[in-house]
Amino acid sequence: MNAENEQADIVRLLKQSRYLKHIEAVKIRQLAGVATLQQLAEGDTLLRQNEPNRNVYIIINGSVSVFIDREFIYSLSRTGDILGEMSVITGGPSNATVTADRNVDLIEIPSDILKRIHGNKTHDLHSALYKWFSSILTDKLYKTSQKAKQFERINRHLQTDLEDAKNTQDRIFSSHTHPIENFPLTLKCEFSNILGGDLYAVFPVNDTCYGILIGDVSGHGTGACLISMMILNLFMAFSTGNPSPGSVVAKINRMSLQFMHQGKFVTLFYGIYNPETRRLSYANAGHHPALVLRKNKIIMLPATNGIPIGVLDTGPSVYEEDYFIMDRGDRLLLFTDAVFEGRPGDTGVFKGLSGLSDYLNTSWSKTSSVLVEEIYQHRVKSSKGILPDDFTLMIFDQE
Numbered sequence: 001m002n003a004e005n006e007q008a009d010i011v012r013l014l015k016q017s018r019y020l021k022h023i024e025a026v027k028i029r030q031l032a033g034v035a036t037l038q039q040l041a042e043g044d045t046l047l048r049q050n051e052p053n054r055n056v057y058i059i060i061n062g063s064v065s066v067f068i069d070r071e072f073i074y075s076l077s078r079t080g081d082i083l084g085e086m087s088v089i090t091g092g093p094s095n096a097t098v099t100a101d102r103n104v105d106l107i108e109i110p111s112d113i114l115k116r117i118h119g120n121k122t123h124d125l126h127s128a129l130y131k132w133f134s135s136i137l138t139d140k141l142y143k144t145s146q147k148a149k150q151f152e153r154i155n156r157h158l159q160t161d162l163e164d165a166k167n168t169q170d171r172i173f174s175s176h177t178h179p180i181e182n183f184p185l186t187l188k189c190e191f192s193n194i195l196g197g198d199l200y201a202v203f204p205v206n207d208t209c210y211g212i213l214i215g216d217v218s219g220h221g222t223g224a225c226l227i228s229m230m231i232l233n234l235f236m237a238f239s240t241g242n243p244s245p246g247s248v249v250a251k252i253n254r255m256s257l258q259f260m261h262q263g264k265f266v267t268l269f270y271g272i273y274n275p276e277t278r279r280l281s282y283a284n285a286g287h288h289p290a291l292v293l294r295k296n297k298i299i300m301l302p303a304t305n306g307i308p309i310g311v312l313d314t315g316p317s318v319y320e321e322d323y324f325i326m327d328r329g330d331r332l333l334l335f336t337d338a339v340f341e342g343r344p345g346d347t348g349v350f351k352g353l354s355g356l357s358d359y360l361n362t363s364w365s366k367t368s369s370v371l372v373e374e375i376y377q378h379r380v381k382s383s384k385g386i387l388p389d390d391f392t393l394m395i396f397d398q399e
Contacts, residue, residue, distance in 0.1 A: 010035050010107055013060055017080035019135045027128040034113050040064075040104040046083060047098040053087040055108045062104030067097045075101065082136055088114045089133055162194045162222075169195060169225060176201040176232065180210050180275055182399040183326075186368040188376050189392045196390040197224025198336050199232050203239070205272055211239045212280075212396075215268030215309075216287070216336040220390050223261070230259055231266055231309065245270045245283040246306070246319040253285065253309050253317045260310035267308045269334055278326040278398060283319040285309050288353060292324065293331040296364045298357040299324075331368060332396040333360075338389035339375060368395040 010032040014020050020028060038057075040046055046064060047053055063077035073096065076083070087094055088111050117123045179185070180202065189198060197217030205211045213235055217224040234252045242248050249270055256266070269290055271282035282290070282301070286308030292299040306319035326332065340356040359378075363371060372393055379391060 006037055007032055010037065013079075013107060014058070017058060019080060019082065019132055019139070022135070023128045023131055031109070031128065035107050035109045038106045038108045040100045040106060042100050042102045044100045045097065046100065046104075047094040047096065049095065049097045050093050053084045053094040053111055055111050056085050056088060056114055057083040058107040058109075059083070060105040060107060063101040064098050064104060065101055067099070068095070070097075077101075084111065085133065085136055087111060089137070091115070165222075165225070166191075166194050169229070172229065172232070173200060176203050176236070178202050178204060178210065180273065180396075183273065183275055183396050184399070186372050186395045186397070187393070188372045189390075190376065190387060191220065191390045192338075192387040193221045195222050195225035196220055197228050198390040198392040199228040199268075200334075200392055200394060201232060201235065203236070205239055205243070206241055208276060209243065209272050209274045211235065211245075212271040212273055212334070212394075213268065214287075214334040214336065214392060214394060215266050215285075216390070216392075217266050218264050223264075224390075227260065227264060227266065227310075231256065231268070235270070243272060243281075244321065245272050245281055246304075246321040249283050249285050249306065249309070249319045250317050253307070253311075253319075256310045265308040265310040279323055280326060280332070281321055281323045283321050285319060286311075288337060291333040291353075291357065291360070292326070293333060293360050293364055294327065295329065296361055298360055300353070300357075326398040328398055330398040332394075332398070334394040334396075336390060336392045338387065338391040339379060339393050341389075368397055371395060 011029055014028050014032055014035070015025070020031075023031075037060075040062070046057065049068065059076060059081040060079060063075055064083065065075050066073045083098055084094065086092075114129065117129050173189070177185070177187070177200065185202060187200070189196075189200065191198070197220050199213065199215045199217070201211065201213040203211050203213075213232075215228065215231060217227045217231075231252065234255055235248070238251045238255075239248050249268070260266075266285070267287040268285045269282060269287045270285070271280045271290075273280045282304070283306055284304045285306045287303075289303045290301045292301065301324055302322055304320040304322050307317055340351075340353055356375075359375070360371075363374070366374070372395055375393060376391065380387060
């Protein structure tokens, strides 16, 4: 195609652009005088986010995808769609990365020429460029407003769905938290997101014993919530009639490998409590030790050997067991690590199990309900009002 024919094609194509339809023909011909026709192959990158942009592009045929921070935003495929104009208007680098979905035909106009026109009120094309850019900005403002309304509707639906899921999760936990005679429970469970990955349960194992479970899924949010529900269901399936906490945990670990995502795991404490003998048999799966508050004395139950649930092991996983006899007046404390661990910069946090133990040594005369609430408020205050992780604390009182 010779230069004269190409110029005529560019004029014809510019007139088709919805952004230029109100601009005089003579000025479109002037604009065409600084433009060229270009082609972009499928997969080619036209613009890179945060890099200088040298041209403004008008799509003739084909389709491109727009990404911001590597996240797909939308596709452009209509004849007349503009790319790269914002860097001319703002004077900054490209605010997005643009790649070709398939072969694309473009009109290319050097951005430095447009910038000179944009900044020179006496230039013949200044008024035309002003109308052009005003039309583009008006169109994008309208689209942004429509998308904002759409996202607001979607966000409301998502929030409603998450609240429903939260209520369902709470009801499931509550339905699996049975009271034990002479061993009442004081419980506090708060998630850092709407949904959480902590799990707990108190349920009959047989006619005389109860299972006591607390666990912590790595991470938090929706994914952790789903895993916690799966683990809880496995305990309901495998614990009934089985007096050995270690064998139950081993079975659940084997089953969990079928659905656990790589890098995800669950730490947990599972005990079987007999109210008649006050004997608590237990096994740990990578969870920190439980504490017993005996007046002003803190007893740390020895942590039994056992890997976290969902960790692939080369051989069969063995979970050792131990037991503890509760005395009347004792209090059993089970909790997830958000109770005593903080993030860098947190002030006043318990700083590990020893810090929590020091607090309990000075507060043992308080009721369990007061202890639970004070520990929770202390944790919230230490992290400036925002829980960094899911918080679960269970205190059983041996009467």
